[in-house]
Amino acid sequence: MSTTSPSNAQPSTTQPTGGKKASSKTQSDWLAPAILTARTITAAAECAPFPYIKGVSGTVVILLETVQKVKKNREDLKELCESTTEIVMILHDQILAHGNTAVKFKAMCEELESYLAAVVFAVQNLHNPSKGFRKRVKEFLLAAVDTNSKVNEMHAIMTAPSFVVTPPSQSINNCPPPSRIFQGRQIILAKMHKFFTPNSGKQLIYVLHGLGGAGKTQIALKFIQESSARFLDIFLLDASTLDTINTGLKNIAVSKFVGDSAEDTLTWLQSKHGGWLLFFDNADDPKINLNKFFPQCNHGNIIITSRNPGLRAYGTHSLVSDMEDKDAITLLLQSAAKEGSEENVQAAAVIVKVRELRVIQQFLIVEQELFHLPLAIVQAGSFILQSEDIAGYLTLYQENRARLLSEKAVQSHDHYAWTVYTTWQISFDRLRPIAATLLQLCSFLHYSGISEDMFSNASKYSFPVWLPAKEELQEPLQFLSSFLDPTGEWSSLRFSEVTNEIKSYSLITFDAATKMFSIHPLVHAWSRNTLVDEAASRLCISSLLGMSIAEIPDHDITLASLRLMPHLGALSPFNAGRGAGFGAAFLYIYLSVRKLQEAQDLIEQVFDKYNLIFGEQHPATLEIMQRLGHTYSCLGEYKKAKELEVTVLEKRSKLLGEDHLDTLRAREHLARTHSDLGDFENAKELQVTVLEKSIRLLGRDHPEALMSMGRLAWIHSKLGDFENAKELRVTVLEKRTALLGQDHPDTLTAMGNLARSHSELGDSEKAKELEVVVLEKRTKLLGEDHPDTLLAMGNLAITHSELGDLEKAKELEVVVLEKRIKLLGAHHPQTLMAMGNLASIHSKLGDFEKAKEFEVTVLEKRIKLLGEDHPDTLLAMGNLARTHSELGEFEKAKEVEVTVLEKRIKLLGEDHPATLLAMGNLARTHSKLRDFEKAKEVEVTVLENRIKLLGEDHPQTLMAMRNLASTHSELGDFEKAKKLKVTGLKKWIALLGQDHPDTLIAMGDLATTHSKLGDFEKAKELEVAVLEKRTKLLGEDHPDTLLTMGNLATTHSELGDFEKAKELEVAVLEKRIKLLGEDHPQTLMAMGNLAITHSTLGDFEKAKELEVTVLEKRRQLWGDQHPDTVGAMQNLAIMYRVLDKLTEAEELEQLVKQIQMSL
Template structure:
C-alpha cells in the first residue's frame, strides 16, 4: 500500500519497501527498483492520489509485470492505465443494497436488526445518496451516539455541522469528514472554478447546460444596454471572475474550468460535454459553504434567456428545471420577469407564466400608470395567458375594457389596438360567440389592410383568423376563398419556406378536410412535412404538429395503421422535445389513444387515458377545457368496453362542470372523435409578435 496523497508520502512508502527488503543503500528509488525486479505476481495500491498537481507517473513501476490499483478522485489519472496492457474500470456510485450494508456495518448493526431498523437505514442511505464516505461516517456517528432514529432529523436541521465532523475513531486511518475532504479540494481550486461551482449550487444538480454560460457571455452587452442596473453589473462582475475575457466566449477557457473540477471529481461531464452533473452531496456542500445571492443567479439566468424563442426548445427544456429553483417574483426586475415569462410560456407552464404576467401588469400600473402603452401591452399578454389556461371569462373581463382603453390612449388605428381587437375576437370564439367574433374580424381585416398594408405579416394572420371564424360558422367555402389566395400571397411576400407560409399550407389542408377533400389535404401535407423537417428541423414543435396533422388525415382516409406508425414515435419525440407535461404532449397522448380505439384496441387506449386525466388535472387544472375533454374521452372508452356505470360516474358531473366553465352553448362535439373543438389566436405587442395556439384533439390545427 502506497500512501499517495503527496510526493513525500509516496517516497516514504517506497523507502519503507527498501528498508524491509534490506537494500544496501535504502532510498525510495531503490525500493521502487526492487519491486520492478520481482517477476512473481504482486499488487501495488496507490491510495488517495487525489491531488491534480501530483505527478504520479514518475512513481509508477517501469515493468511489464505486476498489478497496480490507483484509488483517486482525479479522473486525469486514467491516462496512466492506457496502452496495450492497460485497462481501467470507473467505479460509479455505490448501489443501494451495498450502501445499506455498509451503513449497517459501520453503525454496528448485526443480524438482530429489526425490519424497522433496516427501513430507517435505507432512508438514511438514500438521503446520503449512497456516498461511501458519508455512509461510513454516518454509521460511526450513529454507533457512537445511538441515534439511528434521530440521525435524519439532525442531518436535515444541521447538515453542514454534521457533515463537517471528523471521525474520532475509524476502521481505517481516514478520519477526515466528508466536508473536510472536499474543503481540501476547494482550497486548491482556481477562483474561476470556485465561482463556477457557486453558480451551479443555486441550480439543480443535474443537466446544467454549458450553453447557458455561453449565452450569458454573448448576451451581456445587449442586456446591459437595454436594462442597465446593479443586478446586471453583478452579473458582469461574476463573468469577470469566471473568464479572462468576459465579453467574448472562449471554449478553451471553459474547458480549463471543467477539467479542473473534473480532476477533483467535483463534476461529471455528460452528453459529450453539453451538460454537467454534480453529486447531490457536493451540491449541498457548496450551497452550505458559500451562498450566492439568489437575485444575482436569477439575473444570470435571465441574461441567458434573452430573446429566447420556440426555435430553441432543447435549451428551454434544459433550463426550466434550474429556473424552478429561483423565485423570479422575489426579484423586482422587469427584465428578469419578462425572461422567465417567456420561458414558462414556451415550456407550457402557463400557471407560472400567469403569476409573472400579473406581476408585470401590476408593476406597470404602479410605476407608469394604467393608461401607459406598456401597461396596455401587459394587459393583452395577461388576457392571452388566461386563454391558454382556458379561463375565457377572465380573459373577456380583461379584454373588453382593455380594447376601449387602447382606442382612447393609442387610437383606433394603432397596431396594438388592432391586436387587442383580434385578441377579443379570439376569446369570443373560445366562448362560442362566433358571430360576435365575426363582427370584429371583418372590419378588422379591412382596417389592417389600410393601416399596415395588404402584405404585412399581421394582415396575413388576420386573414387566416377570419377564415377560421368562417369555418366555426360552417362557412367552409368562404374560408377557402380566403385561404387559397392567402397561401399564394404568403409565398410571394414571405417566401415558400417561411414558417408562416408553412402554417398557411397546413391551414388550407385542414379546410380541405373540413370539405371532405381528404386527398387534396394529403397532397399538401405529405410534402409539407418533408419541407418542415428540412426548414425547421425534425424536432421543431411545428414539425411535430405537422406529423400529428398528417396522422389525422390518414385516419380520415381510414389508414389507421399508417397513422399509428406516425403517432407512436411522435409521442416519444414530443416527450423528449417538449417534456412529458407539456400541453401539446398531453394532446398527443389523447390522439394516440383515439387511434388505438379506431383499431379496436380499447384496453391500450385505457392504459393511456386514465393516467392522462390525472396528469391533465395536475398540469392544466381540473377546470381546463382540455381536462374536460380528457374526462369525456375516458368516459367514451369506458362505454366502448361496456363499463357504462363507470362512464356515467364521469359524465354526469362533467356536464355540470362544463356548463359552469364553458357555458351552455359552447359544447360543440367534433363529428368524428367526439371531442370539443377549440380554436386559435394570436397575441402581439410592440416588443414581440407571439403566436400561440390551443390544439383541438380532432383537427390539431395551428395558426
C-alpha cells in the same frame, strides 16, 4: 507485502478431522472465507513454476462450491472443508519457500487431488434428487471415510515439528488493510482482477477516479488484499503532492538498499521483472504530471486513485460513483452496529409513516439523504453508533447537515483522516475564482441537467422594457463577461476551460451524450455552504436564468421548459424570480409545463408589483397585464382574459397610437380571446385590422405580417371559409419559402397549416403529401424526438385516419405517444393529446374498450393537472361519453354529457360553439335512448343558436340541420326530414363543392330519406352518384365507400333486386374483414345485412349461420345487454322460427324480454 496466503503464515495447530470441537459459527461465517482463500491460491498458482499446486487448489474450490449447494446437514462437512483448505495453504507456502526442491511435493499433490475429486463426486450426489437419500448418503460415506483418512495422514505430516515452514524472501510495505466494514464494489473489483493478469508483456495501469469520499482508496486496498499473492512487492505512495511522491519513492530505494533517491527506485523497478505493484493514492492535483513517476518499462503494475478524470488517459479506468442500494444499506447498518430489533422496526415505521417496514428501510431513507456516498454513510453510522438514537438521526441530519458532515468520530473503521466536507474543501481551495463562482452559483440550480446554453443564452439578453435593465444586472453581467471573447460574443472555449478545471477535481461531471453537467447532490449542498453572501448569489443566478429564458425562441420553448423547470423549482423562482424581476420570464416555463396555478400566482404578484412601482399606464405594466390575460386564457378563463386585454388595447391606443406595434399585438391577443370565446366574427374584424396595419407598417413580407396572416387564416377556417383560409395559407407558405428557405421551422409550420386546409376542403391526399414532407424535413433538421417532429407525425396520423388507413394512423400515434411519454412525461398536455388521438383511432377500429381505457386516463390526468372545469378536461369528458355510447352504455354517456353541458354553459355561456357541441352530443344520446322528442328539442335549440352565431351556411350549422333531420326521420316525419336534407345538400354544394366528403354525406342522408318515403329509384340514383364519387376520391376500400356500397345494396333489396344486393353485400363483407377484421362492429353489421338478403332469397340455413356468428361475436365484444347484441338475438330468433326451431327461438325471445325489462 508478503505473498503468503491470506491466512496466518505460521503452521496451523488445528487437529485432524474428528478431534476438533464444533464451532458455533454459521455456515456463511466459515464457508465464504474458505472459498475466497482457495480461489486466491488458485489465481496465484497461475504464475507459479509448479503447476501441480493449481490442480489441488482448483479441486478444493470445486469441493467448497459443491458444499455450498448442499441444503441439509452442511455442518457435518465443515471439518473436512477446513482441513483440506488448510492443507492446500501449507502446500502453497512450502512450494514457494523451497523453490527447486519443491518437486518432492508433486506426488503428494497428485494423490490428494485424486482423493478430493472422489469426494467432490460424492458431495454432488448428496443434492442429486434422482437418487434415493439412503443411497446418496452411503456413497458419500464410502468416499468420505477414505478421503478423511488421507487428509488426516497429510495433516499429521505437515504439522509435525520437522515440517518447518521457510518464509519466502518477499518485500513487505506498510499498506493498510481495507476498512473492516468494506461493502460492495464487486463489479469494479472483478474488472480489476481480470485486468491484472500475469505475464501480459506490458505495464498495466488502472485508474480509479471519482468524487472525494466515494471510496476509491478502499476499493484499491480491497483489491490488494484479495490479490496480495499475485505481487512480490507492493508499494503505497501518497500522490497528493510532488513532495509526497518523491519522498515515497525515496523511501522505497532506501528500504530496498538500491539507492537514496526517487530516480534510484524507478531505475530499480525498471530492471526488476518480478510482479511489483505501485499504488499512487490521492493523485488529485491536475498540475502534477504523474507519467514521469512511472517506471519506463514494459512490465509491472500501477494503480492510481484520483478525483481528476483526466488521468483516465493513462490506462484502463473505472468511475467510482455512488454505491448500489443494497451495499449502501449494509454499510450503514454495519457502521451503526444496529440489528433489526422490534424497537427499531417500530422506529422505522414512525419515520417513514408506513404500516410495516424492516429496519433496513429506515436506513434506506437515511442513505438516500446521504445519496449513496460511502464516506457520508460511514459518518452517519458512526454518529448513530454514538448517539444510539436511530429514529432521531434523520431529523438531526436534515437540520444540521453541514455540521454532521464536517465532524469525524473518534472511533473509526479505517485510516481515512478527512470528513466528507474536508475532502471537497481541499479541492475547492485550488479552483480559480471564476471556477469557484460558477460552482457556487450552480448550487442554487438543480444538481443535474445544467447546460452551457443556460449561460450562453443569458449573454444574448436584449433588455426588453418589461424585464430588468442593464443597471440592475451588473453582477450577472460581470460574471458572464468572463466567458466572452474580445468581440463580446460567447466563447465556448472559455466556458470549457472553466468547467474542465472543476471537472478535474470531480466536483462536477459531464455527460457527452446529453451535453449536460451534473453535481453530486452532497457536493451541491456543500457548495452553497462556501458562500459568504448567499442572498446575493441566489439573486445573481436567478437573474442569469431569467435572462436566458427571455432569449429562448418560441419554437424551442417546449423542450427548454422541460430542461429548465427543475432549476426553477430548485431556485424557488416564486421568490427569487420576483426579487430579480424576472417573474414574467419564468411565467412561460410554468405555462408550457402546464403548472397553471403556479403561473397565475406568479404573474398576479408580478402585476401587483409593477402596478405599484410603475403605475398602470407604464409600458412594462401593460405588458405584464397582457401576459396575465394570456395566463387566464390558458386557465380557460376567457372572460377575465378579455377584460384585461380590452384594457391593454385601450391604454396602448391612447398612449402609443393605433399604429404602434405594441398596440397591434394587444389587438391580436384580443382577437385570439374572441376566438376562444367563439366570437369568430369579432375576432376576424380585429385580425383583419392587425393584418392591414402590419402590412402598411412593416411590409407584406415581414415575419409579423405573415404571422398575422396565418392567424387570420385560422379564423377563416373556424368560420367555415376554407377557401379563404387556404388562399392566405398559400401566400404565407410562398413568402416564407422565398424569405427563409424550404427548411426553416416557420416555413414548415406554414406547410403544415396548408395541409390542414387541404384536409378541410376534402383533399386528404394533398394534405398527406405535404405532411409527409414536413415530417421528413423536421426529422432531418430536429431529430426524431423533437416536439415539432412529433406534432408533424401526429398530424400525418390524423390524415391517414381521414383516408381510412386506420392501421397506419394507429402505428404513427403509438410512436408519438411513446416518444412523448419518454421526452415530456406522462402528464404533459401534448402527451395527453396523443393519448386522446390514439383513443380515437382505437374507437374507429372498433376497439372501444381500449379507447375507453385511454380516455379514462386522459380525463383523470387532466382533472389533476388542470381542474374539473378546464376546457381541455371537458373535451376529454365528452370523448369518454361518446365511447360509453359506442359501448351501449347510453345512460352513462348521458350522465357525463349532462355534466359537460352544465359546465360549459356556466363557463362559456349558452351560445359558445363548444357549448352547442355538447348540446348536440347530448341530443344524439337521447336518440340512442329512443327519446326522440327530447333529442328534437335539444337539436332545434342547437340549430337556432348556430344560425344566430355562425350563420346559415356555416359547416357546424349544416351539421346541426343534418342531425335534426335524422331525428325527424326517427319520429316518422320524413317530409320534414327531406326538406331539411335538401336544404342542407344545396348549401354543402355551394359551400364546399359536389365532391367534398361532407357534401357526399349529405347526399347519402337524402337518399336514406327518399327510401323512407318509398322513392327507391331516387334513393338509388343518389347512392350510385355517391358511390362513384367516393370510389374515385377515396378508393374502393375506404370505410366511407363501403358504407355507401352497403346502403346501395339495401336499396337494391327494396327494389327487389336481391341478387344485386347480395353481390354488393358480399363485396362489402369481404373488404371489411380484410381491412377491419372479423370482429369489427362494421364487419358484423355487413354480416347481418348479408344474412337478411340470404333469408330474402330463401337460403335460411346460410342466413342462420351468419346470424349465429354475428350474435356470438357481439356477445364476446359487448355482452348480452348491448343494444346491437339484443338486435342480433331478435334476428336469430326470427330465423329459428322460420326454420321451425321453436325451442331455440323461444329461449332467445325470453332472454331478450328479460334484458329489456332489466334495462
